[in-house]
Amino acid sequence: MVSERSLAVLRAIVQDYVESREPVGSKSIVERHAFGVSAATIRNDMAQLEDEELIAAPHTSSGRVPTDKGYRVFVDQLTDLRPLSPAQRHAIEAFLGQADDLDDVLARTVRMLSQLTNQVALAQYPLFGSSRVRHVEIVALAPSRLMSVLITDSGRVDQSLIELADAAEQAAAEEPYLAELRARLNAELIGVTLSEAPGVLARLLDGIPAPRRALADRIAARLARQLADSRQDRLVMAGTANLARTEGDFTGSIFPVLEAIEEQVTLLKLFGEMEIDEAGVAVRIGRENAGTGLEETSVVSSGYSAGGSLAHVGLLGPTRMDYSNNMAAVRAVARYLSRLLGED
Numbered sequence: 001m002v003s004e005r006s007l008a009v010l011r012a013i014v015q016d017y018v019e020s021r022e023p024v025g026s027k028s029i030v031e032r033h034a035f036g037v038s039a040a041t042i043r044n045d046m047a048q049l050e051d052e053e054l055i056a057a058p059h060t061s062s063g064r065v066p067t068d069k070g071y072r073v074f075v076d077q078l079t080d081l082r083p084l085s086p087a088q089r090h091a092i093e094a095f096l097g098q099a100d101d102l103d104d105v106l107a108r109t110v111r112m113l114s115q116l117t118n119q120v121a122l123a124q125y126p127l128f129g130s131s132r133v134r135h136v137e138i139v140a141l142a143p144s145r146l147m148s149v150l151i152t153d154s155g156r157v158d159q160s161l162i163e164l165a166d167a168a169e170q171a172a173a174e175e176p177y178l179a180e181l182r183a184r185l186n187a188e189l190i191g192v193t194l195s196e197a198p199g200v201l202a203r204l205l206d207g208i209p210a211p212r213r214a215l216a217d218r219i220a221a222r223l224a225r226q227l228a229d230s231r232q233d234r235l236v237m238a239g240t241a242n243l244a245r246t247e248g249d250f251t252g253s254i255f256p257v258l259e260a261i262e263e264q265v266t267l268l269k270l271f272g273e274m275e276i277d278e279a280g281v282a283v284r285i286g287r288e289n290a291g292t293g294l295e296e297t298s299v300v301s302s303g304y305s306a307g308g309s310l311a312h313v314g315l316l317g318p319t320r321m322d323y324s325n326n327m328a329a330v331r332a333v334a335r336y337l338s339r340l341l342g343e344d
Helices: 004-020 026-032 039-051 068-076 086-097 102-117 167-172 175-189 197-204 210-231 241-245 255-262 264-273 323-343
Strands: 120-124 133-142 145-152 157-163 235-238 282-285 297-306 309-318
Touching (some): 004 039, 068 323, 086 102, 102 309, 102 323, 133 175, 145 210, 175 197, 255 264, 264 297, 309 323
Antiparallel strands (some): 120 309, 133 145, 145 157
16 A cells, blocks of 8 residues: 555656656655655655556666556546646637638647647547538539538538539539529538438439439539548547657657557547546556557547537647646647537
8 A cells, every 4th residue: 555655756756757757766856845754765655656566667777767557646646637827728719719610620729739738639520420411512613623512510611622524514514503403402401410411412313304413413422422521530630740759758669659640540449448537538548558559658638529429639648748737738628629619
């Protein structure tokens, strides 16, 4: 059983090691922290922590570093998260508030989180199967090119180009017909869920005259693809270069980590397994990520809601990270995303 003072020594070791990246010894703990006991007493506490496998000696020096188990105890003992400063909160609101649509919101989110924490930032797109079509637009950009625009009630705007194959399709793509097709699409699709929309879209083609059927098929096929893409579970990320700056925190190559990041299925599965606690965050540390290629990393996540769907935003980095700051940043950004997207 670890004593209260030993837990305080563990917190000091974690904090000092995160800051310095150097093994922490009893002498430096006495000098940097007001424990009011001798270095010999601190060494006894460190011996107890080592017996519990919460700290370990990386080599023959007298210093110790936290283990994955030690980081877990440290995180579980965090009774309060260091709040972001008013300037940081204002920067988040100002930067994300300038976004034009969901894609821009999430791209800005990961850039902001990466800059705040110097970690890899990740944001999951909400699953939009329960979201509904707000509007469909078909716009003529040129005689041989159209753009289809799909807008959902969750704020997602998806645009896609349609190249017209021949003169017959170009002749069919006259504005009066496009206006008629737009009206027909919106009359049938507005308010329909994205999971139901493909079936509605297929029935819409019935009764369209043959001269215009080929163009209608092309437009419907593109919209069907946009609907499928909108329901796909995927991530946006930023700050991968931060891993190179912390490469010394990994015992081997960082390539397995990079491969796991590129394999979005791994991260999405990990997000799905993480249970958000009462503080609004979840943390997976080191060996808790076994079998994913992320055994030397920690993942911090929080949930946000959009369009009636829950998704995750988070950070990935070496186990030697500033957990308190990172957890607070992820939670603050997730809460702001929920407010921002809820307004849409």
